[in-house]
Amino acid sequence: MIGPIYGMPAAHWRQRTADRQNMTPYADLHLHTNHSDGSDRPGRVVERAAAMGFSAVAIADHDTVTGVPEAHNRAHALGMAFLTGVEISASFGHVEVHVLGLGLAIENVDLREGLEAQREARSRRIDQIIDELKRCGIEISRDEIEAPLAGGGALGRVHIARALKDRGITKTVQEGFDRYIRSGRKAFVPKAAMPCSEAIDLIHRAGGLAFLAHPGVGSAVPKLISRLLKMPFDGLEAFHTKHTPAQTKVLLQLAEEHGLLVSGGSDCHGTATKKESDMGTVRLPMEYFEQILKALARNQACKG
Template sequence: MSRIDLHLHTTHSDGSQSPAEVVRLAHEAGVSALAITDHDITTGLPEAITAGQELGIEIIPGIEISSRHGESELHVLGYFLKWEDAQLNARLMTLREGRHRRNPKIIELLQAAGIDITYDEVRAVAGSDSVGRPHIARVLMEKKVVTTAKEAFDRFLAEGKAAYVPRDLPAPVDAIGWIKDAGGLAVLAHPTWVKTPEGTLTDLARQLKGQGLDGVEVHYSTHTPRQTRAYLSLAKQLGLLVTGGSDFHGMTKPDIEVGTGKGSLHVPDHLLPKLKDAVARL
């Protein structure tokens, strides 16, 4: 059975592989269609589309937008976007500008902790306009301050740690609206990450559906079989589309592979026609 992967990151945001390299890895993994979902930026899509044409893989234009839900982040995936839309890209620019305001503050805190690091070094590693904490983690790894990206977050960069700085983020309704305005489908990413009181994820998903949410990421690299069944039931109960993806990043998530996640991920290709039918009705 063919597989798809609808959640992948490249060097245009916080991944360590170029769009063409990600497509090549997808081809090797037997992926028939994939979505590049870089954070707050769409500049990797032309390269991915070209590589997909060469290897016979369908490339779905995507995005991942972070929003603020209470005291935590809620991520929204967008699919089949009019990715060259001027209004969408102006909105995404505001998020990248927010990162550029935040990142130097993180660097200052790391410097105050006695670590020799500059923002210029981080931007050089990033290589694009979408610069985030994973790039800071990579510089800390290169300087041998830490051995893994996870250690960098656990010691310095995660919420509550010494160099954590919160981000200015839109509300979920706004992130959904940006995607819908660009002609795309809006999907709740990795629901296990969403911090809600016990038993209230359904209520939140119902609220988000009322604000335009189209689907939920049921199949995901770190979901247990029980979680996958629960999110599948949630999608069925609320009439939401089902999607799935590896959330491949490369170096910063070295245990996650394109198409197969941690080894057992399988996002069936029969989900794709339902997504296409839904976007055709928008």
């Protein structure tokens, strides 16, 4: 059984930092693996984070926790702190919203059933996109699309875009989105996602904390933040690769005003969609990580 947290007391962080010159007191709590749309296996993602000096990490694949055990075991071996995680695709009206769950019990039955339903919806969407591509004169198989995905993982449009590139139909992964499968293109199919309130509830039922993921990204979600924060979120992902310093400052102020926790991460997908990895672009100060640990401990004490 994988517990929601593998970590050490704050005093140990400071001692470990003193013992290892390259170890910095920072965390990256938003990393993807090849169990969703990342390029690297979970253990390799953790190894790269350790090599960069991170003290703590969380794997937050899209709609799946199948990569968590491997990552947890590698973090344990490397002496890093680790949080279980998931990034759930949700909807708020007609707007797609991502909900980041941290510190959840991945064996929870409700969580597993909810995520399985999400992955089934993703799979149906892939079949629909394949049909739309056929209408465009492009034949592509499920085997080609699923090749990079680890067993039990969550399929997404990026797997189609990568298959198009591997076939030589496009020169880059991004070109596959731009020409065929992004909104407004001939092979685009809308994503089916659970309501945002349901995603939050699912995370809470699994004993985790729910964060509004990258709320400064895009044009729709930033306009909805005041309405979204009326929902029972536990925190905001204030630090993110695509957030400007000004956005991060505003989000930190919002978190303080609403009494919310703060998270952050690079949202690194390895080299799945581009040549350079985003890991290392965001370093969450450990004070925020420690606050998350304390909140999880309070939750467990209340349930105990």
